Amino acid sequence: MQGNKLYQSQELAIKYFTVAIILFGAQLLFGLVAAIQYLYPDFLFNTLDFSIARMLHINALVVWLLYAMIGAVYWLLPDEAGIEVVGIKLANIAFYILTAAVAVVVLVYLFVQVGPGKESTIWFITEGREYIEAPRWADIGIVAVVLVFLYNVYATVMRGRQTGILTVLMADLIALAGLYLAGMFYTDNIAVDQYWWWWVVHLWVEATWEVYVAAVGGYILIKTLNANRKVVEMWLWIEVAMMFGSGILGLGHHYFWIGTPEYWWEIGALFSALEPVPLIGLFVHVLYDWGKERGKGNEIKNVPAFAWLTVETFGNFLGAGVWGFMHTLPQINLYTHGTQWPAAHGHLAFYGAYVAIMISAMYIAVQGKAGLERLKMTKAGWWAISLISVGVLLMTVSLTVAAYTQTMVERGMHGATWEGYFAAQSNMWFLQGIGWRLVTGLAVIVGYGFLVYDLITCPKHQPVEEGETAAAAA
Amino acid sequence: MAQKVSVWTSNRFWRRSATWITGVASVLLILLTFDSMAQMKMGTAEDIAKKIDKRIPSPLVINYTIEYKLDPYRGHEIPIIGGEMQRKEGGIKSAYEKKEKFFGRDDYTEEEARALIHKGKLTIQAKNCMDCHTLLGNGAYYAPDLTKAWLDPTWETLAPAFNGKEYAMAAFLQDPPKMAMHERKMPNLGITEEEAKAVVAYLKFMSAIDTNGFPRNFGKIKGAVDARK
Ligand code: HEM
Ligand code: HEM
Ligand SMILES: [Fe+2]
Numbered sequence: 133m134q135g136n137k138l139y140q141s142q143e144l145a146i147k148y149f150t151v152a153i154i155l156f157g158a159q160l161l162f163g164l165v166a167a168i169q170y171l172y173p174d175f176l177f178n179t180l181d182f183s184i185a186r187m188l189h190i191n192a193l194v195v196w197l198l199y200a201m202i203g204a205v206y207w208l209l210p211d212e213a214g215i216e217v218v219g220i221k222l223a224n225i226a227f228y229i230l231t232a233a234v235a236v237v238v239l240v241y242l243f244v245q246v247g248p249g250k251e252s253t254i255w256f257i258t259e260g261r262e263y264i265e266a267p268r269w270a271d272i273g274i275v276a277v278v279l280v281f282l283y284n285v286y287a288t289v290m291r292g293r294q295t296g297i298l299t300v301l302m303a304d305l306i307a308l309a310g311l312y313l314a315g316m317f318y319t320d321n322i323a324v325d326q327y328w329w330w331w332v333v334h335l336w337v338e339a340t341w342e343v344y345v346a347a348v349g350g351y352i353l354i355k356t357l358n359a360n361r362k363v364v365e366m367w368l369w370i371e372v373a374m375m376f377g378s379g380i381l382g383l384g385h386h387y388f389w390i391g392t393p394e395y396w397w398e399i400g401a402l403f404s405a406l407e408p409v410p411l412i413g414l415f416v417h418v419l420y421d422w423g424k425e426r427g428k429g430n431e432i433k434n435v436p437a438f439a440w441l442t443v444e445t446f447g448n449f450l451g452a453g454v455w456g457f458m459h460t461l462p463q464i465n466l467y468t469h470g471t472q473w474p475a476a477h478g479h480l481a482f483y484g485a486y487v488a489i490m491i492s493a494m495y496i497a498v499q500g501k502a503g504l505e506r507l508k509m510t511k512a513g514w515w516a517i518s519l520i521s522v523g524v525l526l527m528t529v530s531l532t533v534a535a536y537t538q539t540m541v542e543r544g545m546h547g548a549t550w551e552g553y554f555a556a557q558s559n560m561w562f563l564q565g566i567g568w569r570l571v572t573g574l575a576v577i578v579g580y581g582f583l584v585y586d587l588i589t590c591p592k593h594q595p596v597e598e599g600e601t602a603a604a605a606a
Numbered sequence: 607m608a609q610k611v612s613v614w615t616s617n618r619f620w621r622r623s624a625t626w627i628t629g630v631a632s633v634l635l636i637l638l639t640f641d642s643m644a645q646m647k648m649g650t651a652e653d654i655a656k657k658i659d660k661r662i663p664s665p666l667v668i669n670y671t672i673e674y675k676l677d678p679y680r681g682h683e684i685p686i687i688g689g690e691m692q693r694k695e696g697g698i699k700s701a702y703e704k705k706e707k708f709f710g711r712d713d714y715t716e717e718e719a720r721a722l723i724h725k726g727k728l729t730i731q732a733k734n735c736m737d738c739h740t741l742l743g744n745g746a747y748y749a750p751d752l753t754k755a756w757l758d759p760t761w762e763t764l765a766p767a768f769n770g771k772e773y774a775m776a777a778f779l780q781d782p783p784k785m786a787m788h789e790r791k792m793p794n795l796g797i798t799e800e801e802a803k804a805v806v807a808y809l810k811f812m813s814a815i816d817t818n819g820f821p822r823n824f825g826k827i828k829g830a831v832d833a834r835k
Contacts, residue, residue, distance in 0.1 A: 166748075169748075170748070173789055173790040173791065177791065177793065178793050178794070181738075181793045182737075182738055182746075182748045183734045183737035183738045183746070183748075183793075184734070184737070186737050186738075186746055186748070187734060187737045245734075246732060246733045246734055246795055246796065247732045248729075248732060248796075248798075248801070249725055249726075249728040249729030249730075249731075249732045249733070249797075249801045249804065249805075250728060250732070251728065253728070253731070253732035254728070254731060254732070257732070258731070258732065258734060259731060260730065260731030260732060260733065260734045260735065260736060260737075261731065261736065262736050262737065262744065262745055262746070265734070265737075296617065296621075299621075318731075320648070320720070320723055320724050320727045321646070321647075321648050321662055322727065322741060322742065322812060322815075323646050323661070323662050323742065323815060324643070324646055324662075326742055326744055327639075327642065327643075327646065329744075362617065365617055366615065366616075366617045366620055369617060369620035369621045369623070369624045370620050370623075370624075372624040372628070373620065373623050373624035373627045373628070376624070376627060376628040376631055376632075377627040377628070377631055380628070380631035380632060380634075380635050381631055381634060381635060383635065386744075387642070388818060388820070389742060389743055389817045389818055389819075389820030390742045390743070390744070390817065391646055391661045391662050391742070391815045391816060391817060392642055392645075392646065392661075392818075393641070393642055393645050393646075393661075394818060395638075396638075396642075397818075399638070466819070466820060466821075466822050467822065469743040469820060470740040470743035470744070470745075470747070470751050470821075471747065472747055474747075475747055543821065543822070547821065547822065547823035547824045547825050548751055548754070548821035548822075548823075548824055548825075549750075549758050549759060549760070549824065549825045550750045550755070550758045550759075550760040550787075551759070551760060553749075553750035553751070554750075554787075554788050554790075557790070
């Protein structure tokens with residue numbers, strides 16, 4: 133219990149987690165700015181316009197999730213493989229290069245913001261493509277760093293123990309990295325542009341990231357519940373089959389209206405409608421394992437990590453599965469496409485599927501670093517998980533009310549014109565939805581404060597139960 | 607060896623299934639992508655001369671009138687470029703005949719038109735348009751969808767004062783706060799006159815993309831359902 137020595141790779145993981153949690157804070161801050169601008173459009177007008185605030189909001193989100201994902205792999209890799217990560221020096225250098233590059237990109241976003249309509253802007257300022265605005269030089273840098281990361285993973289697994297979890301991760305990470313290349317070219321043809329843009333965005337969040345989550349979720353189940361590895365890994369393969377089986381062709385649900393052939397209506401509808409199935413599976417699996425272990429009288433070894441994993445499975449099912457399904461059929465999507473619907477769905481899906489599990493992984497690292505046999509939930513930790521989860525859920529409900537109004541008024545009544553757009557934006561129901569988004573967003577931000585506090589202090593503030601000595605946490 | 611293990615609880619079975627399913631889905635996606643890319647190639651002057659409809663038409667459409675009309679054959683609205691004609695199978699299609707002046711000209715060559723939309727697309731990316739607006743329905747939701755912005759009735763009302771809606775749109779883009787129509791204003795993004803013309807050309811070109819009927823009922827039922835109008 134005492135004198136816990138971490139692998140160097142795990143020290144690196146903590147660095148990745150630290151940057152991740154800081155960027156999470158930046159994400160929330162810029163989201164707050166954008167949310168205020170919806171209600172008070174003059175707020176920071178011409179200083180930090182909505183476009184810049186929103187871009188920073190979602191870019192920070194994607195980048196911190198990637199940081200946390202890389203961090204979690206560096207954490208579990210030596211643990212699973214049973215050896216120190218191969219090429220750890222290089223991995224450390226790559227971390228600093230990546231972080232410096234991210235800092236430069238953010239400063240340019242903030243202070244240069246936009247450029248002239250020339251190729252040089254695409255290379256050095258912004259690519260202007262939602263989620264992957266990072267200029268081309270940064271794209272190339274990211275690819276280089278990811279190659280180092282992949283080398284670490286592959287070289288380590290070759291030399292160490294090759295578990296099922298690692299096998300899935302190896303295959304998945306290479307696909308995840310490869311897909312980024314689909315977003316790295318320019319074309320005048322906006323339909324073709326968006327066709328490949330969705331390869332990155334959809335095939336990340338609805339295929340490769342989901343499989344990543346299933347694999348890391350399996351690891352966390354083993355760590356928190358002592359779940360049976362053989363069962364976990366079998367279930368993991370079933371999840372992979374279902375996720376890739378539905379998610380890859382489910383891509384078609386973005387090809388209804390962008391200049392693509394009509395056959396995507398049927399393909400997109402059919403396969404994306406199947407996408408919620410593995411998400412139910414994930415949820416049931418976690419609850420089943422929980423019940424089984426509790427039935428045997430076994431304690432959960434890391435309560436916050438397990439609690440966040442439970443939020444993950446439920447939030448993933450609700451946000452991606454239910455909220456995704458709501459607008460995935462072309463008959464409905466014709467009217468919801470480009471309204472607040474995707475925003476409502478995007479918040480709960482990203483939160484449920486990815487934010488929650490990355491926080492869970494961070495608690496695993498907190499426990500490992502402190503060298504505690506068991507990590508219990510503190511008061512602050514409880515506030516964090518409650519405020520953030522309830523906040524995001526209610527924020528999604530608020531946005532759904534706004535979305536419903538927008539669909540009816542702008543799309544149904546006015547046929548999506550300029551005038552129709554503003555008629556919807558000033559509708560009382562719409563404004564209320566947008567107002568409650570701000571309120572619930574603030575709850576999330578308060579919860580974030582608790583979270584940071586708890587991640588730093590929870591090993592020291594472990595609640596003491598009857599029959600235990602205070603020394604346990606020393 | 608002799609131990610009886612059900613195939614349903616065998617990791618090997620599921621690993622193989624996962625690999626096969628992923629492989630088959632990926633191959634299908636790649637095949638479909640080849641077909642889609644072929645169908646989504648940008649049209650050429652030749653296509654227009656031969657009246658061949660392309661999902662993504664030639665940039666030369668900026669020389670023609672563009673409308674968005676219900677095609678009874680396909681059951682939704684389609685872009686009609688240069689007037690309409692009957693389609694052999696039924697319904698209507700573009701005739702590529704009726705021209706329209708765009709910044710004073712209706713004789714842009716293919717190179718000129720391509721250069722314009724190239725500049726327009728670069729500007730659209732360089733100014734982060736999609737971080738407030740949606741284009742083809744994708745982007746942010748803080749400002750109106752631009753897919754059919756060229757056809758928006760609002761511009762028709764401004765057109766006379768500017769001698770044509772392309773001039774009105776270009777003027778707006780160069781200094782949006784000056785022409786603001788709502789409390790939620792578009793910021794001044796430093797768009798030059800040259801860039802503004804190119805962006806308007808892009809918007810006109812984009813409104814001619816065949817989006818399978820998105821958005822539905824564009825500008826059609828204003829006042830029909832809304833009792834206040
Ligand atoms: C964790 C998984 C998922 C995440 C993180 C996620 C996230 C998102 C985001 C952020 C968007 C908006 C993209 C934009 O900015 O234009 C989106 C769009 C969409 N998502 Fe998901 N999603 C997930 C899973 C799903 C699933 C499982 C379904 C269907 C069952 C689904 C259906 C859709 C549809 C139909 C759209 C298109 C909305 C439109 O543009 O009309 N999503 N998703
Ligand atoms: C865990 C927390 C959060 C996650 C995962 C998240 C995720 C996202 C995503 C994926 C989008 C893009 C949606 C799309 O394009 O469809 C988005 C947009 C946005 N988010 Fe968040 N967000 C979070 C917290 C917040 C908070 C706390 C606020 C405000 C207080 C906020 C305000 C906004 C705003 C205003 C937009 C722009 C939507 C638009 O274009 O209309 N977000 N967020
Ligand atoms: Fe998708």
